[in-house]
Amino acid sequence: MVKGLSFEEKRKRLLDCFHNSKSVFNIKEVEKMGSQKGIVINTVKDVLQSLLDDDLVETERVGTSNYYWSFPGKVFKKEARIVLEEKIKNLETKISELKKEYEIYRMNDPETLQEKGRQAKVAQDAANRWTDNIFCLRKWAKEKFNVEEQSINTHFNIPADLDYIE
Structure with missing residues (x-):
């Protein structure tokens, strides 16, 4: 018995097709391209919609047709942004912790104690x-x-x- 592809595997394969071709396709071409990569033709539209929803594939209506594309740099930028946002979040947490620690030490700082005495x-x-x-x-x-x-x-x-x- 042959095991079918998982939805994530289908997404990856279809996205790889876009990235490898570096071209623009209409829906029929996307379906053909997906079926050549082992994705059942009836599920290609669902996979494509999932990629569109996650902003990994772009679309534009020209006349009466929709065209789809995705270039490798877009995914790289999106993954790099996610990594950078995570770093920023971690650094902001660290800054908050360091500020709390600083306040503890500042309360016992000789200069701070002198200033409080002066006040x-x-x-x-x-x-x-x-x-x-x-x-x-x-x-x-x-x-x-x-x-x-x-x-x-x-x-x-x-x-x-x-x-x-x-």
Whole structure:
């Protein structure tokens, strides 16, 4: 018993016919070419449509006829593009992983720690400046309006334990 060709084998054989001939064919010529390569003539159109769907064979309508062709460079470009897209995807994943790793190391970097210390000192100085301003305004209001300090604190929601940050 003779085993028939798989669909992928039929696709490969028909595509090879196009690539080897480097020519343009109408549907009758494609069917003849496929049958010469062992593809049952009734399935050639299905195989051809599959190749068209995967953009491995091109078609153009001229007048009342459709013409089909595929040149070896097109498949090579398509396979090269797929390989390059996969490389890009892998590299983007690697970049993402390296950025995460970098953030871990950056948090422990002496320069980063110094910068955070400097920023903390700036924030502390700013907080003490505002505290000093509150003390000055409270003193001024106490002297100007002869009001108790506790009354000012209550009215302006100033905590009783407000003090400079050390």
